[in-house]
Amino acid sequence: MHLHELVESLNIYKTDADERLENVDVKNIEMDSRKVENNSLFVCIKGTQVDGHQFVKDAEENGACAIVAEDTVDTTLPVIYVPSTVKALAVLADRFYGTPSKSLNIVGITGTNGKTTTTYLLDGIFKENNQNTAIIGTIDMKIGDKTYPLNNTTPDSLFLHKHLHLMKEQGVDTVIMEASSHALHQGRVHGVQFDTVVFTNLTQDHLDYHLNMNDYAYAKSLLFAQLGNDYTQNKIAVINADDHYSEVMSKASPFPFIPYGLTDDAYIKAKNLDLQADSTSFEVLTPNEQFKVESRLTGKFNIYNILAAISVAYQYRISSEIIQKALRNINGVPGRLENVDVGQPYSVIVDYAHTPDSLENVLQTLNEIKENRIITVVGCGGDRDRSKRPKMADASIKYSQLSLFTSDNPRTEDPKHILKDMTGHLKGDEFKVIIDRKEAIKEAIWTAKEGDIILIAGKGHETYQEVNGARHHFDDREIAKTYIEERMKESQST
Numbered sequence: 001m002h003l004h005e006l007v008e009s010l011n012i013y014k015t016d017a018d019e020r021l022e023n024v025d026v027k028n029i030e031m032d033s034r035k036v037e038n039n040s041l042f043v044c045i046k047g048t049q050v051d052g053h054q055f056v057k058d059a060e061e062n063g064a065c066a067i068v069a070e071d072t073v074d075t076t077l078p079v080i081y082v083p084s085t086v087k088a089l090a091v092l093a094d095r096f097y098g099t100p101s102k103s104l105n106i107v108g109i110t111g112t113n114g115k116t117t118t119t120y121l122l123d124g125i126f127k128e129n130n131q132n133t134a135i136i137g138t139i140d141m142k143i144g145d146k147t148y149p150l151n152n153t154t155p156d157s158l159f160l161h162k163h164l165h166l167m168k169e170q171g172v173d174t175v176i177m178e179a180s181s182h183a184l185h186q187g188r189v190h191g192v193q194f195d196t197v198v199f200t201n202l203t204q205d206h207l208d209y210h211l212n213m214n215d216y217a218y219a220k221s222l223l224f225a226q227l228g229n230d231y232t233q234n235k236i237a238v239i240n241a242d243d244h245y246s247e248v249m250s251k252a253s254p255f256p257f258i259p260y261g262l263t264d265d266a267y268i269k270a271k272n273l274d275l276q277a278d279s280t281s282f283e284v285l286t287p288n289e290q291f292k293v294e295s296r297l298t299g300k301f302n303i304y305n306i307l308a309a310i311s312v313a314y315q316y317r318i319s320s321e322i323i324q325k326a327l328r329n330i331n332g333v334p335g336r337l338e339n340v341d342v343g344q345p346y347s348v349i350v351d352y353a354h355t356p357d358s359l360e361n362v363l364q365t366l367n368e369i370k371e372n373r374i375i376t377v378v379g380c381g382g383d384r385d386r387s388k389r390p391k392m393a394d395a396s397i398k399y400s401q402l403s404l405f406t407s408d409n410p411r412t413e414d415p416k417h418i419l420k421d422m423t424g425h426l427k428g429d430e431f432k433v434i435i436d437r438k439e440a441i442k443e444a445i446w447t448a449k450e451g452d453i454i455l456i457a458g459k460g461h462e463t464y465q466e467v468n469g470a471r472h473h474f475d476d477r478e479i480a481k482t483y484i485e486e487r488m489k490e491s492q493s494t
């Protein structure tokens with residue numbers, strides 16, 4: 001695409017290169033100088049670690065054809081100056097890839113917990129409704145049956161518009177994506193034309209990044225603001241009516257919203273809950289009908305995720321029969337209350353709870369079904385919200401008979417310091433600190449008695465442990481299975 005055509009949609013306040021823009025053929029757009037090739041347009045982004053403006057020379061050496069910048073840069077290449085390179089990147093990517101989000105049906109999901117789960121539930125419903133779906137989220141990106149690893153739950157705008165284009169080319173009609181608060185704050189979803197947006201809930205997380213809960217809520221509300229205000233469009237916000245922050249979300253958008261929840265005020269609500277150890281059923285009440293749903297997902301919190309998915313399906317006029325069938329067929333979400341069962345006489349459950357609220361929710365659920373003790377193995381990630389650490393330890397102590405506090409992803413922090421943050425205030429003997437996560441899992445398994453439940457929390461589907469920038473293979477499910485089998489063999493031979 002010609003550069004002058006590409007930049008037409010930008011809010012340019014200065015360029016030193018009007019005449020030079022005419023003859024430049026842009027092959028691709030890059031925000032990372034290390035990926036620049038011949039005829040790349042390099043966009044300088046001010047990051048949290050470094051300022052992309054520093055890398056203009058590298059981009060030039062790698063063959064960039066022009067630069068988009070906010071601050072003055074020293075280069076022989078044509079420079080287009082814009083007030084916000086983050087916004088410009090999204091506008092450029094959207095145009096370069098043919099505005100793919102316009103003709104796709106896009107559902108964006110935000111909230112502290114439940115985004116990935118709701119994404120999977122909706123994907124199941126849309127597929128049952130014969131739609132061709134794609135998912136972008138924490139576990140990976142899925143286009144049809146193919147999966148692609150992602151570095152972030154919500155990738156940057158360049159990646160997004162490029163892959164939305166690819167999805168369209170591959171016949172996808174519906175995209176379900178998670179929108180993290182970091183992504184919303186950093187403008188990663190700029191330019192994505194969402195049709196439906198969903199709010200699950202808001203509780204403490206990421207207070208290392210956001211100033212306080214209000215600031216965190218504001219970041220989430222940007223997804224609702226992004227619906228725009230063109231009333232001719234049929235857009236909708238789906239909001240958890242029972243959450244304290246629901247008003248912040250509904251007020252951020254002029255479009256109508258569907259409140260879901262367990263209270264009478266909700267528009268889509270659940271009644272007659274039946275929560276079993278391995279299944280859940282309840283009646284769904286919509287303004288038009290009432291029907292029963294059955295799911296293999298357990299825990300009251302999952303009823304909220306199911307209601308969120310049903311509310312979106314309701315907006316798309318998907319029949320209750322299709323919703324019921326899809327929900328019955330969904331076995332679970334990888335790493336969310338995932339059972340590791342090789343026939344041992346105690347339960348082992350791997351879950352992604354890595355916030356105080358999610359840990360409390362999961363442990364409450366397990367307490368309702370427990371026959372004997374609960375043993376929790378949990379740690380907290382390094383380089384993340386320190387203030388959630390003691391709260392996660394408290395939740396574990398409150399709801400477990402034994403807590404084994406261990407490492408999660410230490411990243412650049414010393415695991416001992418993280419564990420000190422978690423346990424410094426604790427007294428008593430209902431917990432142990434075992435820094436090595438493998439050892440902690442081993443100890444839990446060798447300590448378990450018949451009927452106990454072991455919860456291994458925090459890493460869920462993750463298949464690595466991140467230490468000082470390196471990711472080593474680590475899978476809670478594999479490790480648990482190894483030790484369960486080891487113990488079973490040992491007991492058979494004695």
Ligand SMILES: CC(=O)N[C@H]1[C@@H](OP(=O)(O)OP(=O)(O)OC[C@H]2O[C@@H](n3ccc(=O)[nH]c3=O)[C@H](O)[C@@H]2O)O[C@H](CO)[C@@H](O)[C@@H]1O[C@H](C)C(=O)N[C@@H](C)C(=O)N[C@H](CCC(=O)O)C(=O)O
Binds near residue numbers: 181186
């Ligand atoms: C703290 C944070 O959010 N960082 C994100 C951010 O990177 P950054 O601001 O640190 O980038 P930077 O290193 O300062 O670089 C600035 C610019 O210089 C460029 N650069 C840099 C070096 C160079 O040699 N040349 C060059 O051009 C970079 O490409 C970039 O454009 O922008 C990047 C691109 O979008 C993200 O990948 C990166 O996510 C990091 C990896 C991360 O760990 N983020 C976490 C906190 C996160 O975003 N998590 C949420 C989920 C959270 C949840 O809901 O639980 C997520 O969506 O993943």
Ligand SMILES: Nc1ncnc2c1ncn2[C@@H]1O[C@H](COP(=O)(O)OP(=O)(O)OP(=O)(O)O)[C@@H](O)[C@H]1O
Binds near residue numbers: 114
């Ligand atoms: N609606 C909910 N309310 C509270 N806790 C939940 C809810 N849904 C799931 N959880 C808990 O939170 C954990 C993470 O769930 P899920 O992956 O669906 O959330 P997420 O919002 O995608 O999280 P992340 O921000 O890390 O991507 C689950 O393993 C479970 O313990």
Ligand SMILES: N[C@H](CCC[C@H](N)C(=O)O)C(=O)O
Binds near residue numbers: 153381409458459462
């Ligand atoms: N998206 C979350 C994932 C946390 C998962 C947990 N295992 C950790 O490493 O803290 C984050 O980046 O904060």
Ligand SMILES: [Mg+2]
Binds near residue numbers: 115138139
């Ligand atoms: Mg997620």
